Amino acid sequence: MSSAVTGVPLFGGAHSLRRFTVDEYHRMIETDILNEMDRVELLEGYVVLKMPRNPPHDGTIQSVRKQLAHGLPSGWDVHIQSAITLSDSEPEPDLVVARGNERSYFTRHPGPADVGLVVEVADTSINRDRDDKGRIYARAGIPIYWIVNLVDVRLEVFTAPSGPTASPGYGQRVDYDPAASVPFVLDGVTVTVLAVRELLP
Numbered sequence: 001m002s003s004a005v006t007g008v009p010l011f012g013g014a015h016s017l018r019r020f021t022v023d024e025y026h027r028m029i030e031t032d033i034l035n036e037m038d039r040v041e042l043l044e045g046y047v048v049l050k051m052p053r054n055p056p057h058d059g060t061i062q063s064v065r066k067q068l069a070h071g072l073p074s075g076w077d078v079h080i081q082s083a084i085t086l087s088d089s090e091p092e093p094d095l096v097v098a099r100g101n102e103r104s105y106f107t108r109h110p111g112p113a114d115v116g117l118v119v120e121v122a123d124t125s126i127n128r129d130r131d132d133k134g135r136i137y138a139r140a141g142i143p144i145y146w147i148v149n150l151v152d153v154r155l156e157v158f159t160a161p162s163g164p165t166a167s168p169g170y171g172q173r174v175d176y177d178p179a180a181s182v183p184f185v186l187d188g189v190t191v192t193v194l195a196v197r198e199l200l201p
Contacts, residue, residue: 028047064094067195094119096110120148159172179197
């Protein structure tokens with residue numbers, strides 16, 4: 001049924017969208033309703049198309065991975081575009097530094113307690129990464145969130161997550177320009193200091 005005035009279906013709009021639990025999302029993957037060709041992720045209960053990638057985005061992921069790996073202490077590993085399981089979301093960040101090694105996650109994805117750092121590389125996705133994913137990661141208590149901002153050519157570092165409050169977010173944001181150095185912190189300890197220019201294209 002459509003509106004006689006506008007022709008817009010009355011069943012449209014966010015109020016009529018179906019939200020899914022993480023368990024339901026997992027069952028859709030297990031039964032091949034969703035597969036790797038669909039290029040989606042679960043964000044706050046919604047199955048959302050992932051943003052398209054381009055060479056600067058993918059090249060930056062490789063640069064960041066290499067820099068993080070140089071300073072990585074024992075007991076941690078870097079994951080590229082792999083899922084993490086949160087209470088109402090299963091995003092696939094560009095990079096995650098998680099506890100364990102390459103054999104730690106054969107039966108599950110890392111959860112909030114496993115994650116020391118999440119990194120998103122943002123160009124066309126800057127608003128989603130800063131607002132939507134920032135809210136999701138803060139609600140989950142992810143301690144440190146980096147956005148490698150290709151639009152403004154800087155690194156944005158978010159800390160002090162609120163946890164599951166009415167308006168989740170990060171309490172502190174510090175921006176680093178290409179000439180700066182950024183501390184790489186895990187479990188509250190600075191493990192090394194990285195040149196921001198090496199993280200950017």
